Amino acid sequence: MKRLTIITIAIATCLNINAASKGIKYIPGDSLTMINKAQPGGPFYKRIDVDKYPTLTPTVNRYYSFPTGLALVFRTDSRNINAKWKTTSDYHAVNGPALMQSGLDLYIKKDGRWVWAGCGKPKFNKKKHSSPVIHNMADSVKECMLYLPLFERLDSLEIGVDADAMIEPIANPFNKRVVAIGSSITHGSGTSRPGMAYPARMERATGIEFINLGASGQCKLDDFFAQIAADTNADAFIFDTFSNPSGQQIDERLESFVKTVRKAHPKTPLIFIQTLDRPTTTFNSKVREFEQGKQEAARRGLKKVMAKDKNVYFIDPGMPIGDDYEGTVDGVHPTDLGHERIIAVILPQIKEILRQHKVIK
Amino acid sequence: MKRLTIITIAIATCLNINAASKGIKYIPGDSLTMINKAQPGGPFYKRIDVDKYPTLTPTVNRYYSFPTGLALVFRTDSRNINAKWKTTSDYHAVNGPALMQSGLDLYIKKDGRWVWAGCGKPKFNKKKHSSPVIHNMADSVKECMLYLPLFERLDSLEIGVDADAMIEPIANPFNKRVVAIGSSITHGSGTSRPGMAYPARMERATGIEFINLGASGQCKLDDFFAQIAADTNADAFIFDTFSNPSGQQIDERLESFVKTVRKAHPKTPLIFIQTLDRPTTTFNSKVREFEQGKQEAARRGLKKVMAKDKNVYFIDPGMPIGDDYEGTVDGVHPTDLGHERIIAVILPQIKEILRQHKVIK
Numbered sequence: 001m002k003r004l005t006i007i008t009i010a011i012a013t014c015l016n017i018n019a020a021s022k023g024i025k026y027i028p029g030d031s032l033t034m035i036n037k038a039q040p041g042g043p044f045y046k047r048i049d050v051d052k053y054p055t056l057t058p059t060v061n062r063y064y065s066f067p068t069g070l071a072l073v074f075r076t077d078s079r080n081i082n083a084k085w086k087t088t089s090d091y092h093a094v095n096g097p098a099l100m101q102s103g104l105d106l107y108i109k110k111d112g113r114w115v116w117a118g119c120g121k122p123k124f125n126k127k128k129h130s131s132p133v134i135h136n137m138a139d140s141v142k143e144c145m146l147y148l149p150l151f152e153r154l155d156s157l158e159i160g161v162d163a164d165a166m167i168e169p170i171a172n173p174f175n176k177r178v179v180a181i182g183s184s185i186t187h188g189s190g191t192s193r194p195g196m197a198y199p200a201r202m203e204r205a206t207g208i209e210f211i212n213l214g215a216s217g218q219c220k221l222d223d224f225f226a227q228i229a230a231d232t233n234a235d236a237f238i239f240d241t242f243s244n245p246s247g248q249q250i251d252e253r254l255e256s257f258v259k260t261v262r263k264a265h266p267k268t269p270l271i272f273i274q275t276l277d278r279p280t281t282t283f284n285s286k287v288r289e290f291e292q293g294k295q296e297a298a299r300r301g302l303k304k305v306m307a308k309d310k311n312v313y314f315i316d317p318g319m320p321i322g323d324d325y326e327g328t329v330d331g332v333h334p335t336d337l338g339h340e341r342i343i344a345v346i347l348p349q350i351k352e353i354l355r356q357h358k359v360i361k
Numbered sequence: 362m363k364r365l366t367i368i369t370i371a372i373a374t375c376l377n378i379n380a381a382s383k384g385i386k387y388i389p390g391d392s393l394t395m396i397n398k399a400q401p402g403g404p405f406y407k408r409i410d411v412d413k414y415p416t417l418t419p420t421v422n423r424y425y426s427f428p429t430g431l432a433l434v435f436r437t438d439s440r441n442i443n444a445k446w447k448t449t450s451d452y453h454a455v456n457g458p459a460l461m462q463s464g465l466d467l468y469i470k471k472d473g474r475w476v477w478a479g480c481g482k483p484k485f486n487k488k489k490h491s492s493p494v495i496h497n498m499a500d501s502v503k504e505c506m507l508y509l510p511l512f513e514r515l516d517s518l519e520i521g522v523d524a525d526a527m528i529e530p531i532a533n534p535f536n537k538r539v540v541a542i543g544s545s546i547t548h549g550s551g552t553s554r555p556g557m558a559y560p561a562r563m564e565r566a567t568g569i570e571f572i573n574l575g576a577s578g579q580c581k582l583d584d585f586f587a588q589i590a591a592d593t594n595a596d597a598f599i600f601d602t603f604s605n606p607s608g609q610q611i612d613e614r615l616e617s618f619v620k621t622v623r624k625a626h627p628k629t630p631l632i633f634i635q636t637l638d639r640p641t642t643t644f645n646s647k648v649r650e651f652e653q654g655k656q657e658a659a660r661r662g663l664k665k666v667m668a669k670d671k672n673v674y675f676i677d678p679g680m681p682i683g684d685d686y687e688g689t690v691d692g693v694h695p696t697d698l699g700h701e702r703i704i705a706v707i708l709p710q711i712k713e714i715l716r717q718h719k720v721i722k
Contacts, residue, residue, distance in 0.1 A: 092486070095553075097455060098456075099690060119691055124455055137645065330460065330554070340687075
C-alpha cells in the first residue's frame with residue numbers, strides 16, 4: 001500500500017513536470033477568425049483597406065491602418081495562452097496607457113457571457129512584445145476573443161498555447177452589425193485597454209457585432225467618411241461626428257454627408273450622437289463658446305435632415321459623462337468611467353431604435 | 362460718429378493685443394501651500410521625509426519620494442495658468458497614462474465644490490515638461506488645488522500666471538485628516554490622472570484631508586509602515602494592507618503591525634479594507650488560490666485583533682469593483698471606474714465610522 005502511494009506520487013510528480021516543461025507552440029494569428037471588420041477582404045490586421053480610399057488624409061490613412069476594434073476569435077483547450085506581436089510604437093499619447101495603445105485584451109465565454117480573462121502587456125516604447133495573457137486555466141475547451149491594439153499598427157501576431165493543446169478558428173459569435181464612425185471617443189482614446197471602448201462594450205452587452213471606425217481628432221464629416229459608410233454593410237450606423245468639426249463645418253457638411261450615405265443605404269437607421277459636454281469648457285470661455293457652437297450646429301442641422309427622413313435619429317444629450325466632471329482623462333477623452341456613463345444612457349436608446357427596425361427583438 | 366467708431370475699434374484692438382502679449386510670469390511652486398502631507402517638514406515635493414526611515418526598502422524609499430497625493434493650493438485672479446516642471450521619467454508602467462505618472466491635475470472651487478479645471482500634460486518619456494493647464498478664464502479670484510504626479514519624483518515646479526495677475530498661498534482648505542497606507546490601489550496605479558485615486562476623490566467628496574501613502578506592490582505589513590503610521594497624526598487610518606502580502610505574511614505580521622500603531626494611537630479608528638476580488642482570478646486557478654488564501658488570512662487575523670480592540674474596523678468586501686469584471690486595467694489595478702465603484706461602497710461605511718468617533722458630524 002505504502003509502495004503504491006509512493007509510485008502514485010512519483011507518477012503524479014512526473015506528469016506535473018511534464019505539464020510544466022511541455023512548452024508553448026506559437027501559431028500565426030491570421031490562421032484564426034478576424035471579427036469586427038467593416039468590409040470583407042483587405043490586409044488582415046487593418047480595419048480598413050486604406051488603399052481603396054486614396055482621398056483619406058495621411059492621419060486617417062494611418063489610423064485606419066490600425067486594428068482598432070478588431071478581435072480574433074478561436075477555441076482552445078490550452079491551459080495557458082501567450083502572445084508575441086509587433087507594433088510600430090510610434091504613438092506616444094500621454095492620455096492613455098500603453099496597454100490600450102499597443103496591448104492585447106482577452107475575453108473568454110463563461111456561462112454565456114464574455115468575461116475578461118487577461119491581457120498581453122506590451123513593452124514600454126518598444127516594437128516587439130511578448131507576454132503571457134492567461135495561465136493555469138482548466139483544460140476544458142474555451143471560446144476566446146482577443147481584442148487587438150487601439151492605437152498602433154499591428155505588423156504581426158502569434159498566439160502561444162500548450163504544445164499538446166488544440167487551437168482552431170470559430171465562427172463569428174455575433175449576429176447583425178452596427179458600424180460606429182466617429183472621433184477619439186469612438187476610437188477609445190481615454191480607455192484603459194482594447195476591450196473598453198464603447199463599441200466593444202456594446203458588442204459584448206448585446207451580442208451584436210459593433211464595428212469601430214473611430215479616428216481620433218479626424219472625424220469632421222469629410223466626404224471619405226460618408227463614402228466608407230456607403231461602402232459598408234450595416235444594420236445601423238452610429239455617427240459620433242460632432243466631436244471633431246467646427247460648428248461651421250457641421251453647417252456646411254452635414255446634409256451632403258447624409259445624402260452620400262443615404263444613396264447606398266436608403267432606409268438603414270442612421271443614429272447621430274451629440275458630442276459630450278466637455279469638462280474643458282467649465283472655466284475656459286473660448287472653448288465653451290466653440291463647443292456650444294458645435295452642439296447648436298448639430299441640433300440645427302439634424303432638425304433639417306430629420307424633417308425629411310424618419311430613419312435618422314439624434315441622441316441628444318449623447319454623451320452625458322456625469323455632473324461631477326470626472327468622466328474624462330483630460331477634459332476631452334472619456335475614460336472607462338466616462339464610457340460606462342455614456343453607455344448607460346445611449347445603449348437603451350440604440351436598442352429601442354434597433355427594435356423598431358427589427359434588427360433585434 | 363464714424364470717426365468715433367474707428368477710434369473705439371482701434372483702442373479695443375490695442376487692448377486686445379496688450380492682453381495677448383502681456384505674457385506669463387512664473388513663480389516657484391514652493392512659495393505656495395502644500396497639503397496632504399503625512400508629517401510636517403521634510404523635502405517639499407516628497408510625501409515622506411524618507412531619510413527619517415533608514416529601514417525602508419529601496420523601492421519604498423523611491424515611491425515615498427514621489428509627491429503622490431500631494432497638492433498645492435493657492436488663490437489667483439489670472440485668466441491663464443501654465444506650468445513648467447521636471448520629473449525623473451524613470452517610471453515606465455504600461456497600465457497607466459503618462460498624465461497619471463508625471464502630469465499635473467488642477468481643480469478650482471466653484472459653488473462650494475472642487476471642480477476639475479485642467480491638466481498639465483507631461484511630455485512622453487521626457488524629464489522636462491511645460492504645458493498650459495487652463496486658459497481663458499474669468500479674471501475673478503479663484504481658489505485652486507493642483508495635484509502633483511503619482512509615479513515620478515518631482516524635481517522642480519513653476520506655476521505660470523498672467524504677468525499682471527495676483528497669485529498667493531491659501532490655508533489648507535480641508536479639516537481633520539485620514540491617512541491611507543496601502544498598495545498600488547491606494548497609490549492610484551490604474552487611474553487616469555493625479556486627482557483620481559480614491560484618497561483624492563474622498564478628500565474632495567468629504568472636505569476631510571486624505572493622505573496618500575500607497576506604495577505600489579510594496580505594502581506587506583512591514584514594520585516600517587507601522588512605524589510611519591505611529592509617527593503620523595491622524596483622525597483615522599485606512600489600511601489597504603491585504604493587497605500585497607501573502608496569506609502567510611498576513612498571519613505572521615498583522616498583530617505586531619496593529620500593536621506598533623496602537624502604541625502611538627491608543628484609540629484612533631484603524632479601518633482595514635479587504636482587498637479586491639481580482640479579475641485575474643476568474644480563470645487562473647493558481648492566482649485564485651493565492652488570493653483566496655490572502656482574503657481568508659485577513660479575515661482570520663482581524664477577527665483576533667477586533668476581539669480585543671473595538672476601534673479596529675474591517676470593511677469586507679472592501680473593494681467590490683462590480684460583477685462585470687471590467688473595473689480594472691489589467692485584472693489587478695482599478696481604473697477610474699473601479700475606484701468609483703470602490704468609493705460607492707466604502708465611503709459611506711468610512712463616514713459612519715468617522716461619525717461614531719466624532720471626527721465628522
